[in-house]
Amino acid sequence: MRLLLVEDDRRIASDVASALTSAGYVVEIVRDGEEAWFLGDTEDYGAVILDLGLPGMDGLAVLKRWRSNGRHMPVLVLTARASWAERVDGIDAGADDYLPKPFRMEELLARLRSIVRRTAGHASSVVSAGDITLDERQMKVSVRGVPIALSPLEYRLVAHLLRHRGRVVSQHELDENIYGHGEDHDSNALEVLIGRVRKKLGAELIETRRGFGYLVPETPA
Amino acid sequence: MRLLLVEDDRRIASDVASALTSAGYVVEIVRDGEEAWFLGDTEDYGAVILDLGLPGMDGLAVLKRWRSNGRHMPVLVLTARASWAERVDGIDAGADDYLPKPFRMEELLARLRSIVRRTAGHASSVVSAGDITLDERQMKVSVRGVPIALSPLEYRLVAHLLRHRGRVVSQHELDENIYGHGEDHDSNALEVLIGRVRKKLGAELIETRRGFGYLVPETPA
DNA sequence: TGATCCATGTCAGCGAAATGTCAGGTCGTT
């Protein structure tokens, strides 16, 4: 799962990021409120870990703007100031949970799992493109109603492409979202994966944009 | 909005009640588990604030009986004890949020707003999938009407999977909800448990989603 | 106290599924 980590303290950011990474998440880090807002507004993250006390734009303001733009991803708020007033503000701004610094990494992981689980029902869980339907709750992919068995990696590939249908997705982005950060790329594993998915779901689903990446066309309503 | 406040300590009850009243809620107070259960079962409340440690009937038991009767109003549990195990018990019993004592009144209000905001859930006393029926009130599982004896862990497993039928449940989530701790996982105890349940209830009930978790398919009505 | 039962964890090994690797192919661009 892809996470956005918003934290300006480099030391904390890298500690947290490495813990998250080894827990199997794919992590993007930003240190600035403006950029955090932009990414959270335009990209899809499974969850956001948001430090208050940021340069650029206040963390709570970022959160409120996301919420008022209809962005519902789970948000875990971190803060050094552990006053109850802040907790209240955070919850009212739309935070799903709240973690005062300093914290143990295990607790962060536990709370993260908790909010991800709790808000899992809110995601619109069925996406489709062309003949293909993806049910994220059941992790089931169907072609014209017929369920197709996909391996884990194949599923992640399809899920990511369908979530971002209508735009070109680079190989690098796919790498990051499907595998973790294993920098190998003298391998064509991704291409092989694409091939296998095409064989199962039909070659038309995924278009190749030579030199740029892959595209699942948006289906006109 | 009308609230039910279940709290046997008169001092706390009146403090909370006056705070709630001045926050605009209409509050009814009960001090006894039996009466709480009766009112919660027969009247409609926007939310319930439930203290554990009650005379008459244990708070968690009250909550469980509400839930198994199909009462799904948001419930905020107050407790002096806040261990992980308690939390798991509370969540299993159907609590929407937890607030450890002592607490700030503002935080109680914030959490109350929060659980009311996400009014969505539902819980009924009997769920079924395929040939399997789970009666949560009696903690009884049947296959085509024939009761099957399950061990405590087996029951928790089945109950969790059936409550969340129709979506893939990760091994980790099962771990957390069946056992109550975090990071042991170099054991295959859960897989063994799954195997035993399958032997008792039939292999078709639980599908394996390799790499992701398990799924009890939703049965079309 | 000891015998026994039941629930549960542990372990080793099996087999299938998943995934990576490689060695050519194909296709498009210059």
Added chain:
DNA sequence: AACGACCTGACATTTCGCTGACATGGATCA
């Protein structure tokens, strides 16, 4: 045509989940 990006099929390897057998440990009861 030549180059590089991409595709494909075959094969090797690794991972994952299942199973049966055994160990442990607590509860119960004579």
